[in-house]
Amino acid sequence: MAKLGDLASLIRSKNAGPFVLTFDIMFDEPEVYRRVKRSGALGAEVVAGLYDVPAEDVRFFFCDNALAIKASIPRPVIQGDLGDADGHGGQQFAPLIDIEIE
Amino acid sequence: MSQGITDELRIVAPTGVMGSGFLESSFAEALDREPHFIGCDAGSTDPGPASLGAGTTAFPRASIKRDLRLMLIGARRLGVPLLIGSAGTAGGDAHLAHVRAIVEEIAGEEGLSFTLALIHAEQDKDYLKEKLRQGRIKPLKPAPEFDEAVIDRAERIVGMMGAEPFLAALDAGAEVVLAGRASDTAIFAGIPVREGFDPGLSWHAAKLLECGAACVQRRKTPDCIMAVLRQDHFDVMPLDPELRCTPQSVAAHSLYENADPFLITESSGTLDMTSAQYAAIDDRSVRVTGSGFRPAPVYTVKLEGAEKVGYQSITIGSIRDPYMIRQIDDWTGRLHERVRDRVMDVLGGELDEGDYRFDVRIYGKDGTMGGLEPVSEIRAHELCLVFEVTAPSQELANDISAIVRHQALHLPIPEWSGLITGVAFPYNPAHLERGLVYRFSVNHVVEPDDAHEMFPMEIVDVG
Numbered sequence: 001m002a003k004l005g006d007l008a009s010l011i012r013s014k015n016a017g018p019f020v021l022t023f024d025i026m027f028d029e030p031e032v033y034r035r036v037k038r039s040g041a042l043g044a045e046v047v048a049g050l051y052d053v054p055a056e057d058v059r060f061f062f063c064d065n066a067l068a069i070k071a072s073i074p075r076p077v078i079q080g081d082l083g084d085a086d087g088h089g090g091q092q093f094a095p096l097i098d099i100e101i102e
Numbered sequence: 103m104s105q106g107i108t109d110e111l112r113i114v115a116p117t118g119v120m121g122s123g124f125l126e127s128s129f130a131e132a133l134d135r136e137p138h139f140i141g142c143d144a145g146s147t148d149p150g151p152a153s154l155g156a157g158t159t160a161f162p163r164a165s166i167k168r169d170l171r172l173m174l175i176g177a178r179r180l181g182v183p184l185l186i187g188s189a190g191t192a193g194g195d196a197h198l199a200h201v202r203a204i205v206e207e208i209a210g211e212e213g214l215s216f217t218l219a220l221i222h223a224e225q226d227k228d229y230l231k232e233k234l235r236q237g238r239i240k241p242l243k244p245a246p247e248f249d250e251a252v253i254d255r256a257e258r259i260v261g262m263m264g265a266e267p268f269l270a271a272l273d274a275g276a277e278v279v280l281a282g283r284a285s286d287t288a289i290f291a292g293i294p295v296r297e298g299f300d301p302g303l304s305w306h307a308a309k310l311l312e313c314g315a316a317c318v319q320r321r322k323t324p325d326c327i328m329a330v331l332r333q334d335h336f337d338v339m340p341l342d343p344e345l346r347c348t349p350q351s352v353a354a355h356s357l358y359e360n361a362d363p364f365l366i367t368e369s370s371g372t373l374d375m376t377s378a379q380y381a382a383i384d385d386r387s388v389r390v391t392g393s394g395f396r397p398a399p400v401y402t403v404k405l406e407g408a409e410k411v412g413y414q415s416i417t418i419g420s421i422r423d424p425y426m427i428r429q430i431d432d433w434t435g436r437l438h439e440r441v442r443d444r445v446m447d448v449l450g451g452e453l454d455e456g457d458y459r460f461d462v463r464i465y466g467k468d469g470t471m472g473g474l475e476p477v478s479e480i481r482a483h484e485l486c487l488v489f490e491v492t493a494p495s496q497e498l499a500n501d502i503s504a505i506v507r508h509q510a511l512h513l514p515i516p517e518w519s520g521l522i523t524g525v526a527f528p529y530n531p532a533h534l535e536r537g538l539v540y541r542f543s544v545n546h547v548v549e550p551d552d553a554h555e556m557f558p559m560e561i562v563d564v565g
Binding site for chain 2: 018024087
Protein backbone atom coordinates (compact mmCIF):
# COMPACT_ATOMS: atom_id res chain seq x y z
CA MET A 1 0.00 0.00 0.00
CA ALA A 2 1.10 3.56 -0.64
CA LYS A 3 -0.47 6.97 -0.31
CA LEU A 4 -1.50 8.72 -3.50
CA GLY A 5 0.61 11.71 -2.43
CA ASP A 6 3.73 9.54 -2.46
CA LEU A 7 3.03 8.14 -5.94
CA ALA A 8 1.92 11.25 -7.83
CA SER A 9 4.33 13.87 -9.18
CA LEU A 10 1.68 16.54 -8.65
CA ILE A 11 -1.74 16.71 -7.06
CA ARG A 12 -3.45 20.04 -7.54
CA SER A 13 -6.82 21.76 -7.49
CA LYS A 14 -7.88 24.87 -9.39
CA ASN A 15 -10.88 26.80 -10.62
CA ALA A 16 -12.17 25.78 -14.02
CA GLY A 17 -14.07 29.04 -14.27
CA PRO A 18 -15.89 30.56 -11.28
CA PHE A 19 -18.41 27.74 -10.96
CA VAL A 20 -16.32 24.56 -11.27
CA LEU A 21 -13.47 23.14 -9.19
CA THR A 22 -11.11 20.71 -10.91
CA PHE A 23 -8.49 18.29 -9.57
CA ASP A 24 -5.45 16.99 -11.45
CA ILE A 25 -3.41 14.01 -10.29
CA MET A 26 -0.29 13.64 -12.38
CA PHE A 27 2.46 11.04 -12.64
CA ASP A 28 5.99 10.92 -14.04
CA GLU A 29 6.19 7.19 -14.68
CA PRO A 30 3.74 5.26 -16.90
CA GLU A 31 3.86 2.18 -14.65
CA VAL A 32 2.99 4.21 -11.56
CA TYR A 33 0.09 5.85 -13.41
CA ARG A 34 -1.14 2.44 -14.56
CA ARG A 35 -0.85 1.04 -11.03
CA VAL A 36 -3.05 3.81 -9.64
CA LYS A 37 -5.53 3.51 -12.51
CA ARG A 38 -5.73 -0.29 -12.11
CA SER A 39 -6.11 -0.12 -8.33
CA GLY A 40 -9.64 1.22 -8.63
CA ALA A 41 -9.00 3.44 -5.62
CA LEU A 42 -10.01 6.54 -7.55
CA GLY A 43 -13.32 7.16 -9.22
CA ALA A 44 -16.29 9.50 -9.29
CA GLU A 45 -17.75 7.97 -6.10
CA VAL A 46 -14.55 8.50 -4.13
CA VAL A 47 -14.38 12.15 -5.16
CA ALA A 48 -18.08 12.55 -4.44
CA GLY A 49 -17.56 11.20 -0.93
CA LEU A 50 -14.59 13.42 -0.14
CA TYR A 51 -16.22 16.59 -1.44
CA ASP A 52 -19.82 15.94 -0.44
CA VAL A 53 -21.36 16.17 -3.90
CA PRO A 54 -23.62 13.66 -5.68
CA ALA A 55 -21.58 11.19 -7.76
CA GLU A 56 -23.53 12.19 -10.87
CA ASP A 57 -22.13 15.72 -10.51
CA VAL A 58 -18.53 14.47 -10.63
CA ARG A 59 -16.82 14.40 -14.01
CA PHE A 60 -13.99 11.89 -13.86
CA PHE A 61 -11.32 11.16 -16.46
CA PHE A 62 -8.28 8.99 -17.04
CA CYS A 63 -5.92 10.81 -19.43
CA ASP A 64 -3.52 8.12 -20.61
CA ASN A 65 -1.34 10.28 -22.86
CA ALA A 66 -0.86 12.85 -20.10
CA LEU A 67 -0.33 10.19 -17.38
CA ALA A 68 -2.99 12.02 -15.40
CA ILE A 69 -6.26 11.52 -13.60
CA LYS A 70 -8.75 14.34 -13.48
CA ALA A 71 -12.00 15.09 -11.68
CA SER A 72 -14.23 18.16 -11.78
CA ILE A 73 -17.05 19.10 -9.41
CA PRO A 74 -19.40 22.06 -9.02
CA ARG A 75 -17.60 24.56 -6.80
CA PRO A 76 -18.72 24.17 -3.16
CA VAL A 77 -19.09 27.97 -3.05
CA ILE A 78 -18.98 30.15 -6.18
CA GLN A 79 -15.55 31.74 -6.56
CA GLY A 80 -15.31 34.94 -4.54
CA ASP A 81 -18.82 34.74 -3.09
CA LEU A 82 -19.43 35.12 0.64
CA GLY A 83 -18.13 32.02 2.37
CA ASP A 84 -15.58 31.15 -0.28
CA ALA A 85 -12.18 30.71 1.36
CA ASP A 86 -10.09 29.83 -1.69
CA GLY A 87 -10.42 32.26 -4.61
CA HIS A 88 -8.29 30.24 -7.00
CA GLY A 89 -9.40 26.87 -5.64
CA GLY A 90 -5.76 25.93 -5.24
CA GLN A 91 -5.80 24.42 -1.73
CA GLN A 92 -8.74 22.04 -1.93
CA PHE A 93 -6.83 18.90 -2.97
CA ALA A 94 -5.37 17.88 0.40
CA PRO A 95 -7.87 15.06 1.15
CA LEU A 96 -6.73 13.29 -2.03
CA ILE A 97 -3.17 12.93 -0.74
CA ASP A 98 -4.08 10.26 1.81
CA ILE A 99 -5.98 7.94 -0.53
CA GLU A 100 -4.45 4.47 -0.14
CA ILE A 101 -3.33 2.72 -3.34
CA GLU A 102 -2.64 -1.02 -3.53
CA MET B 103 -1.76 38.42 -45.23
CA SER B 104 -2.74 35.43 -47.34
CA GLN B 105 0.46 35.40 -49.33
CA GLY B 106 3.22 33.02 -48.43
CA ILE B 107 1.57 31.08 -45.65
CA THR B 108 0.21 28.14 -47.57
CA ASP B 109 2.90 25.82 -46.19
CA GLU B 110 3.14 26.83 -42.60
CA LEU B 111 1.77 29.42 -40.22
CA ARG B 112 3.94 30.58 -37.36
CA ILE B 113 2.24 32.05 -34.30
CA VAL B 114 3.82 33.45 -31.16
CA ALA B 115 2.27 34.16 -27.79
CA PRO B 116 4.63 36.30 -25.69
CA THR B 117 3.02 35.24 -22.41
CA GLY B 118 -0.07 33.64 -20.91
CA VAL B 119 -1.52 36.86 -19.50
CA MET B 120 -0.46 40.34 -20.51
CA GLY B 121 1.10 41.95 -17.48
CA SER B 122 2.55 38.74 -16.07
CA GLY B 123 5.83 39.26 -17.97
CA PHE B 124 8.15 37.29 -20.26
CA LEU B 125 11.85 37.23 -21.06
CA GLU B 126 12.93 39.81 -23.63
CA SER B 127 15.48 37.29 -24.94
CA SER B 128 12.71 34.74 -25.60
CA PHE B 129 10.59 37.31 -27.42
CA ALA B 130 13.59 38.40 -29.52
CA GLU B 131 14.12 34.76 -30.50
CA ALA B 132 10.43 34.49 -31.40
CA LEU B 133 10.65 37.56 -33.64
CA ASP B 134 13.73 36.13 -35.37
CA ARG B 135 11.56 33.20 -36.44
CA GLU B 136 9.24 35.62 -38.26
CA PRO B 137 5.82 34.82 -36.85
CA HIS B 138 2.84 35.62 -39.08
CA PHE B 139 1.08 37.19 -36.14
CA ILE B 140 1.43 37.76 -32.41
CA GLY B 141 -1.41 37.11 -30.00
CA CYS B 142 -1.85 37.61 -26.29
CA ASP B 143 -4.58 36.89 -23.81
CA ALA B 144 -4.96 39.66 -21.24
CA GLY B 145 -7.75 38.46 -19.02
CA SER B 146 -9.43 35.80 -16.98
CA THR B 147 -12.07 35.29 -14.32
CA ASP B 148 -9.40 33.66 -12.17
CA PRO B 149 -8.52 36.80 -10.18
CA GLY B 150 -12.14 36.87 -8.96
CA PRO B 151 -15.30 38.92 -9.43
CA ALA B 152 -13.85 42.27 -8.30
CA SER B 153 -12.20 43.07 -11.65
CA LEU B 154 -15.45 42.60 -13.52
CA GLY B 155 -17.52 44.29 -10.84
CA ALA B 156 -15.34 47.28 -10.12
CA GLY B 157 -13.87 47.78 -13.60
CA THR B 158 -10.31 47.29 -12.36
CA THR B 159 -7.36 45.23 -13.59
CA ALA B 160 -5.65 42.35 -11.80
CA PHE B 161 -2.16 43.43 -12.92
CA PRO B 162 -0.53 46.80 -12.26
CA ARG B 163 -0.68 49.36 -15.07
CA ALA B 164 3.12 49.42 -15.22
CA SER B 165 3.39 45.67 -15.82
CA ILE B 166 0.74 45.78 -18.56
CA LYS B 167 2.61 48.66 -20.17
CA ARG B 168 5.94 46.83 -20.00
CA ASP B 169 4.58 43.76 -21.83
CA LEU B 170 2.50 45.78 -24.27
CA ARG B 171 5.42 48.02 -25.22
CA LEU B 172 7.57 45.05 -26.25
CA MET B 173 4.69 43.47 -28.18
CA LEU B 174 3.77 46.66 -30.03
CA ILE B 175 7.38 47.42 -30.99
CA GLY B 176 7.93 43.82 -32.11
CA ALA B 177 4.73 43.54 -34.12
CA ARG B 178 5.24 46.90 -35.86
CA ARG B 179 8.88 46.09 -36.68
CA LEU B 180 7.82 42.88 -38.43
CA GLY B 181 4.66 44.46 -39.84
CA VAL B 182 2.46 41.62 -38.51
CA PRO B 183 -0.85 41.82 -36.68
CA LEU B 184 -0.96 41.99 -32.89
CA LEU B 185 -4.18 40.54 -31.44
CA ILE B 186 -5.04 41.11 -27.78
CA GLY B 187 -8.08 39.57 -26.14
CA SER B 188 -9.82 40.24 -22.80
CA ALA B 189 -8.14 43.61 -22.32
CA GLY B 190 -7.62 44.69 -18.73
CA THR B 191 -8.56 41.37 -17.05
CA ALA B 192 -12.35 41.41 -17.37
CA GLY B 193 -12.74 42.90 -20.86
CA GLY B 194 -15.52 45.41 -20.09
CA ASP B 195 -15.61 48.94 -21.50
CA ALA B 196 -13.69 50.40 -18.54
CA HIS B 197 -10.99 47.77 -18.99
CA LEU B 198 -10.79 48.35 -22.73
CA ALA B 199 -10.44 52.11 -22.19
CA HIS B 200 -7.71 51.53 -19.60
CA VAL B 201 -5.58 49.45 -21.98
CA ARG B 202 -6.36 51.67 -24.97
CA ALA B 203 -4.85 54.60 -23.07
CA ILE B 204 -1.71 52.55 -22.46
CA VAL B 205 -1.51 51.63 -26.17
CA GLU B 206 -1.77 55.28 -27.19
CA GLU B 207 0.78 56.33 -24.58
CA ILE B 208 3.29 53.77 -25.84
CA ALA B 209 2.67 54.75 -29.46
CA GLY B 210 3.43 58.37 -28.57
CA GLU B 211 6.57 57.48 -26.64
CA GLU B 212 7.91 55.11 -29.28
CA GLY B 213 6.82 57.07 -32.36
CA LEU B 214 4.64 54.21 -33.60
CA SER B 215 1.65 54.68 -35.88
CA PHE B 216 -0.89 52.02 -36.78
CA THR B 217 -4.53 51.28 -37.29
CA LEU B 218 -6.12 50.11 -34.04
CA ALA B 219 -9.36 48.20 -33.73
CA LEU B 220 -11.24 48.32 -30.43
CA ILE B 221 -13.81 45.57 -30.04
CA HIS B 222 -16.33 46.09 -27.26
CA ALA B 223 -17.62 43.13 -25.26
CA GLU B 224 -19.70 44.81 -22.54
CA GLN B 225 -23.34 43.97 -23.07
CA ASP B 226 -26.35 46.21 -23.29
CA LYS B 227 -28.90 45.22 -20.63
CA ASP B 228 -31.90 45.77 -22.91
CA TYR B 229 -30.35 43.51 -25.54
CA LEU B 230 -29.90 40.77 -22.92
CA LYS B 231 -33.47 41.16 -21.67
CA GLU B 232 -34.76 40.81 -25.21
CA LYS B 233 -32.71 37.64 -25.70
CA LEU B 234 -33.99 36.33 -22.38
CA ARG B 235 -37.59 36.91 -23.42
CA GLN B 236 -36.88 35.09 -26.68
CA GLY B 237 -35.59 32.09 -24.74
CA ARG B 238 -32.15 32.57 -26.25
CA ILE B 239 -30.18 32.74 -22.99
CA LYS B 240 -29.41 29.26 -21.69
CA PRO B 241 -27.76 28.13 -18.43
CA LEU B 242 -24.45 26.33 -18.35
CA LYS B 243 -23.91 23.75 -15.64
CA PRO B 244 -23.84 24.70 -12.82
CA ALA B 245 -25.54 28.10 -13.14
CA PRO B 246 -27.15 30.51 -10.69
CA GLU B 247 -30.74 31.67 -11.25
CA PHE B 248 -31.04 34.13 -14.11
CA ASP B 249 -33.85 36.56 -14.80
CA GLU B 250 -34.40 40.23 -15.60
CA ALA B 251 -33.66 41.14 -11.99
CA VAL B 252 -30.21 39.55 -12.29
CA ILE B 253 -29.57 41.62 -15.41
CA ASP B 254 -30.74 44.78 -13.62
CA ARG B 255 -28.63 44.09 -10.55
CA ALA B 256 -25.47 43.30 -12.50
CA GLU B 257 -22.74 45.88 -12.25
CA ARG B 258 -21.42 44.70 -15.60
CA ILE B 259 -22.04 41.79 -17.99
CA VAL B 260 -19.59 40.93 -20.75
CA GLY B 261 -19.86 38.50 -23.64
CA MET B 262 -16.96 36.26 -24.55
CA MET B 263 -16.32 36.84 -28.25
CA GLY B 264 -15.31 34.12 -30.66
CA ALA B 265 -12.75 34.33 -33.45
CA GLU B 266 -15.00 36.15 -35.93
CA PRO B 267 -14.75 39.70 -34.50
CA PHE B 268 -10.93 39.49 -34.63
CA LEU B 269 -11.10 38.58 -38.32
CA ALA B 270 -13.57 41.40 -38.97
CA ALA B 271 -11.12 43.83 -37.38
CA LEU B 272 -8.29 42.62 -39.61
CA ASP B 273 -10.58 42.91 -42.64
CA ALA B 274 -11.26 46.49 -41.62
CA GLY B 275 -7.55 47.21 -41.84
CA ALA B 276 -6.54 46.86 -38.21
CA GLU B 277 -2.87 46.23 -37.50
CA VAL B 278 -3.41 46.06 -33.76
CA VAL B 279 -6.62 44.55 -32.37
CA LEU B 280 -7.55 45.34 -28.79
CA ALA B 281 -10.58 43.28 -27.83
CA GLY B 282 -12.75 43.20 -24.74
CA ARG B 283 -13.65 39.84 -23.22
CA ALA B 284 -12.75 37.11 -25.68
CA SER B 285 -12.33 33.38 -25.63
CA ASP B 286 -8.61 32.90 -24.95
CA THR B 287 -8.30 30.49 -27.84
CA ALA B 288 -10.29 32.65 -30.28
CA ILE B 289 -7.43 35.16 -30.31
CA PHE B 290 -5.23 32.57 -31.99
CA ALA B 291 -7.56 30.24 -33.91
CA GLY B 292 -9.32 32.61 -36.33
CA ILE B 293 -6.42 33.35 -38.65
CA PRO B 294 -5.20 29.76 -39.20
CA VAL B 295 -8.71 28.43 -39.78
CA ARG B 296 -9.36 31.15 -42.35
CA GLU B 297 -6.03 30.45 -44.02
CA GLY B 298 -7.23 26.91 -44.62
CA PHE B 299 -5.46 25.04 -41.84
CA ASP B 300 -7.25 22.16 -40.18
CA PRO B 301 -9.74 23.54 -37.61
CA GLY B 302 -8.96 20.86 -35.01
CA LEU B 303 -5.23 21.54 -35.19
CA SER B 304 -5.80 25.30 -35.27
CA TRP B 305 -7.97 25.34 -32.15
CA HIS B 306 -5.70 22.91 -30.33
CA ALA B 307 -2.63 25.03 -31.14
CA ALA B 308 -4.60 28.05 -29.95
CA LYS B 309 -5.42 26.28 -26.68
CA LEU B 310 -1.70 25.79 -26.01
CA LEU B 311 -0.71 29.28 -27.16
CA GLU B 312 -3.18 31.13 -24.98
CA CYS B 313 -1.33 30.09 -21.83
CA GLY B 314 2.12 31.08 -23.05
CA ALA B 315 4.83 28.76 -21.80
CA ALA B 316 2.49 26.92 -19.39
CA CYS B 317 2.80 23.74 -21.48
CA VAL B 318 6.53 23.30 -20.87
CA GLN B 319 7.90 20.68 -18.52
CA ARG B 320 9.11 23.01 -15.77
CA ARG B 321 8.13 26.62 -16.19
CA LYS B 322 10.42 29.00 -14.29
CA THR B 323 8.50 32.19 -15.00
CA PRO B 324 5.80 33.23 -17.50
CA ASP B 325 7.32 33.22 -20.99
CA CYS B 326 6.81 32.95 -24.75
CA ILE B 327 5.60 29.94 -26.72
CA MET B 328 5.47 29.33 -30.46
CA ALA B 329 3.31 27.08 -32.60
CA VAL B 330 4.00 26.22 -36.23
CA LEU B 331 0.96 24.92 -38.10
CA ARG B 332 1.25 22.79 -41.22
CA GLN B 333 -1.28 20.76 -43.19
CA ASP B 334 -1.53 17.67 -41.00
CA HIS B 335 0.14 18.65 -37.73
CA PHE B 336 1.46 21.46 -35.62
CA ASP B 337 4.67 21.82 -33.64
CA VAL B 338 4.86 23.62 -30.34
CA MET B 339 8.08 24.87 -28.74
CA PRO B 340 9.35 27.28 -26.09
CA LEU B 341 11.73 30.09 -27.09
CA ASP B 342 13.84 30.11 -23.94
CA PRO B 343 16.59 27.49 -24.58
CA GLU B 344 16.32 26.36 -20.97
CA LEU B 345 12.67 25.30 -21.35
CA ARG B 346 11.41 22.05 -22.86
CA CYS B 347 8.09 20.86 -24.18
CA THR B 348 7.65 17.11 -23.84
CA PRO B 349 4.77 14.97 -25.15
CA GLN B 350 3.54 14.56 -21.57
CA SER B 351 3.85 18.24 -20.69
CA VAL B 352 1.90 19.27 -23.78
CA ALA B 353 -0.76 16.58 -23.27
CA ALA B 354 -1.06 17.52 -19.61
CA HIS B 355 -1.63 21.18 -20.39
CA SER B 356 -5.12 20.37 -21.66
CA LEU B 357 -6.05 19.55 -18.05
CA TYR B 358 -5.18 22.92 -16.58
CA GLU B 359 -8.18 25.01 -15.53
CA ASN B 360 -10.46 22.94 -17.77
CA ALA B 361 -13.34 20.91 -16.41
CA ASP B 362 -12.94 18.39 -19.24
CA PRO B 363 -9.44 17.45 -20.44
CA PHE B 364 -10.58 16.32 -23.89
CA LEU B 365 -13.43 18.58 -25.01
CA ILE B 366 -13.40 22.38 -24.96
CA THR B 367 -16.49 24.28 -25.99
CA GLU B 368 -16.06 27.43 -28.07
CA SER B 369 -18.64 29.76 -29.60
CA SER B 370 -18.47 28.09 -32.99
CA GLY B 371 -17.90 24.48 -31.98
CA THR B 372 -16.03 22.02 -29.80
CA LEU B 373 -12.32 21.26 -29.80
CA ASP B 374 -11.90 17.49 -29.38
CA MET B 375 -8.48 16.37 -28.15
CA THR B 376 -9.54 12.77 -27.41
CA SER B 377 -7.58 11.35 -30.35
CA ALA B 378 -4.70 13.83 -30.29
CA GLN B 379 -1.23 12.32 -30.51
CA TYR B 380 1.87 13.93 -29.06
CA ALA B 381 5.38 13.07 -30.28
CA ALA B 382 8.79 14.56 -29.53
CA ILE B 383 10.51 15.96 -32.62
CA ASP B 384 13.61 16.99 -30.67
CA ASP B 385 14.37 17.43 -27.00
CA ARG B 386 12.38 20.68 -26.76
CA SER B 387 9.59 20.54 -29.37
CA VAL B 388 6.45 18.44 -29.68
CA ARG B 389 4.41 17.53 -32.76
CA VAL B 390 0.64 17.25 -32.34
CA THR B 391 -1.67 15.39 -34.71
CA GLY B 392 -5.20 14.07 -34.67
CA SER B 393 -7.10 16.89 -32.93
CA GLY B 394 -10.66 17.44 -34.09
CA PHE B 395 -13.17 20.29 -34.17
CA ARG B 396 -16.92 19.78 -34.37
CA PRO B 397 -18.87 22.84 -35.54
CA ALA B 398 -21.67 23.81 -33.17
CA PRO B 399 -25.25 23.47 -34.43
CA VAL B 400 -26.03 26.84 -32.80
CA TYR B 401 -23.50 29.65 -32.32
CA THR B 402 -23.32 30.69 -28.65
CA VAL B 403 -21.62 33.47 -26.69
CA LYS B 404 -20.79 32.90 -23.04
CA LEU B 405 -21.75 35.62 -20.58
CA GLU B 406 -19.91 36.68 -17.45
CA GLY B 407 -21.53 39.03 -14.97
CA ALA B 408 -20.81 40.44 -11.53
CA GLU B 409 -23.10 42.11 -9.00
CA LYS B 410 -22.58 43.96 -5.74
CA VAL B 411 -22.84 41.88 -2.58
CA GLY B 412 -22.36 44.73 -0.11
CA TYR B 413 -19.68 46.58 1.81
CA GLN B 414 -17.26 44.61 3.85
CA SER B 415 -15.13 45.14 6.90
CA ILE B 416 -12.88 42.47 8.39
CA THR B 417 -11.04 42.11 11.69
CA ILE B 418 -8.06 39.83 12.12
CA GLY B 419 -7.41 38.35 15.55
CA SER B 420 -5.68 35.41 17.15
CA ILE B 421 -6.21 33.11 20.08
CA ARG B 422 -3.43 31.48 22.12
CA ASP B 423 -5.44 30.36 25.16
CA PRO B 424 -5.60 26.52 25.00
CA TYR B 425 -8.88 26.48 26.92
CA MET B 426 -10.47 28.70 24.30
CA ILE B 427 -8.96 26.75 21.41
CA ARG B 428 -10.48 23.48 22.63
CA GLN B 429 -13.99 25.00 22.71
CA ILE B 430 -13.67 27.30 19.73
CA ASP B 431 -16.89 26.16 18.03
CA ASP B 432 -18.91 26.75 21.18
CA TRP B 433 -17.19 30.12 21.62
CA THR B 434 -17.95 31.27 18.06
CA GLY B 435 -21.54 30.05 18.42
CA ARG B 436 -21.98 32.19 21.52
CA LEU B 437 -20.23 35.09 19.80
CA HIS B 438 -22.75 34.95 16.94
CA GLU B 439 -25.61 35.19 19.44
CA ARG B 440 -24.02 38.08 21.33
CA VAL B 441 -23.28 40.00 18.14
CA ARG B 442 -26.80 39.46 16.81
CA ASP B 443 -28.39 40.74 20.04
CA ARG B 444 -26.08 43.72 20.32
CA VAL B 445 -26.46 44.71 16.65
CA MET B 446 -30.24 44.65 16.99
CA ASP B 447 -30.02 46.69 20.22
CA VAL B 448 -27.77 49.34 18.71
CA LEU B 449 -28.59 49.35 15.00
CA GLY B 450 -32.05 47.77 14.95
CA GLY B 451 -33.57 51.01 13.71
CA GLU B 452 -31.37 50.97 10.62
CA LEU B 453 -31.31 47.33 9.58
CA ASP B 454 -32.96 43.95 10.01
CA GLU B 455 -31.15 40.74 10.90
CA GLY B 456 -31.13 39.55 7.30
CA ASP B 457 -29.57 42.79 6.02
CA TYR B 458 -26.06 41.99 7.16
CA ARG B 459 -23.90 38.91 7.47
CA PHE B 460 -21.31 38.04 10.08
CA ASP B 461 -18.90 35.14 9.49
CA VAL B 462 -15.86 33.89 11.40
CA ARG B 463 -13.07 32.10 9.54
CA ILE B 464 -10.90 29.98 11.83
CA TYR B 465 -7.39 29.37 10.47
CA GLY B 466 -5.72 26.48 12.24
CA LYS B 467 -9.03 24.61 12.24
CA ASP B 468 -10.87 24.70 8.91
CA GLY B 469 -10.21 28.14 7.45
CA THR B 470 -9.24 26.80 4.02
CA MET B 471 -11.79 24.04 3.45
CA GLY B 472 -14.67 24.96 5.75
CA GLY B 473 -17.25 22.20 6.04
CA LEU B 474 -15.27 19.96 3.67
CA GLU B 475 -12.27 19.80 6.03
CA PRO B 476 -11.80 16.12 6.96
CA VAL B 477 -9.44 16.85 9.89
CA SER B 478 -11.60 17.56 12.94
CA GLU B 479 -8.91 17.67 15.64
CA ILE B 480 -7.21 21.04 16.15
CA ARG B 481 -3.45 20.44 16.21
CA ALA B 482 -2.35 24.07 16.41
CA HIS B 483 -1.29 25.90 19.56
CA GLU B 484 -2.78 29.14 18.23
CA LEU B 485 -5.61 30.03 15.89
CA CYS B 486 -6.05 32.94 13.51
CA LEU B 487 -9.58 34.29 13.31
CA VAL B 488 -10.94 36.51 10.60
CA PHE B 489 -14.18 38.20 11.60
CA GLU B 490 -15.99 39.24 8.43
CA VAL B 491 -18.93 41.61 8.28
CA THR B 492 -20.88 42.36 5.10
CA ALA B 493 -23.50 45.10 5.27
CA PRO B 494 -25.45 47.54 3.08
CA SER B 495 -23.00 50.40 3.71
CA GLN B 496 -19.38 50.76 4.75
CA GLU B 497 -20.42 52.68 7.83
CA LEU B 498 -22.69 49.86 8.97
CA ALA B 499 -20.00 47.25 8.22
CA ASN B 500 -17.55 49.25 10.33
CA ASP B 501 -20.07 49.74 13.14
CA ILE B 502 -20.87 46.03 13.28
CA SER B 503 -17.15 45.21 13.22
CA ALA B 504 -16.66 47.47 16.23
CA ILE B 505 -19.40 45.54 18.03
CA VAL B 506 -17.76 42.24 17.02
CA ARG B 507 -14.38 43.35 18.37
CA HIS B 508 -15.75 44.28 21.74
CA GLN B 509 -18.00 41.22 22.10
CA ALA B 510 -15.20 38.84 21.05
CA LEU B 511 -12.67 40.47 23.31
CA HIS B 512 -14.50 39.79 26.55
CA LEU B 513 -16.70 36.78 25.80
CA PRO B 514 -16.27 34.55 28.89
CA ILE B 515 -15.38 30.86 29.00
CA PRO B 516 -16.20 28.59 31.97
CA GLU B 517 -12.55 27.81 32.81
CA TRP B 518 -11.78 31.38 33.86
CA SER B 519 -13.61 33.52 36.35
CA GLY B 520 -13.37 37.31 36.09
CA LEU B 521 -13.06 39.54 33.05
CA ILE B 522 -10.93 38.04 30.28
CA THR B 523 -9.39 39.54 27.17
CA GLY B 524 -9.64 36.58 24.88
CA VAL B 525 -8.50 37.73 21.44
CA ALA B 526 -5.26 39.36 20.29
CA PHE B 527 -5.88 42.03 17.63
CA PRO B 528 -2.73 43.05 15.74
CA TYR B 529 -4.10 46.20 14.10
CA ASN B 530 -5.55 49.43 15.33
CA PRO B 531 -8.23 50.27 14.42
CA ALA B 532 -8.89 46.55 14.64
CA HIS B 533 -11.05 46.41 11.49
CA LEU B 534 -9.98 46.85 7.88
CA GLU B 535 -12.36 48.37 5.35
CA ARG B 536 -12.73 46.16 2.27
CA GLY B 537 -15.12 48.45 0.44
CA LEU B 538 -17.59 47.06 -2.08
CA VAL B 539 -17.43 43.35 -2.73
CA TYR B 540 -18.90 41.53 -5.72
CA ARG B 541 -20.02 38.08 -6.75
CA PHE B 542 -20.19 36.33 -10.11
CA SER B 543 -23.86 36.21 -10.99
CA VAL B 544 -24.04 34.73 -14.51
CA ASN B 545 -22.94 31.43 -16.05
CA HIS B 546 -25.00 31.40 -19.22
CA VAL B 547 -24.75 31.56 -23.00
CA VAL B 548 -26.59 33.74 -25.49
CA GLU B 549 -27.63 32.60 -28.93
CA PRO B 550 -27.03 35.75 -31.00
CA ASP B 551 -28.20 36.27 -34.58
CA ASP B 552 -24.59 36.35 -35.71
CA ALA B 553 -21.07 36.33 -34.28
CA HIS B 554 -20.70 40.12 -34.46
CA GLU B 555 -23.87 41.72 -33.12
CA MET B 556 -22.70 41.62 -29.50
CA PHE B 557 -19.27 43.06 -30.27
CA PRO B 558 -19.29 46.53 -31.84
CA MET B 559 -15.98 47.66 -33.30
CA GLU B 560 -14.24 51.02 -33.58
CA ILE B 561 -11.34 51.68 -35.93
CA VAL B 562 -8.89 54.32 -34.72
CA ASP B 563 -5.72 55.74 -36.29
CA VAL B 564 -3.03 55.86 -33.63
CA GLY B 565 0.08 58.04 -33.93
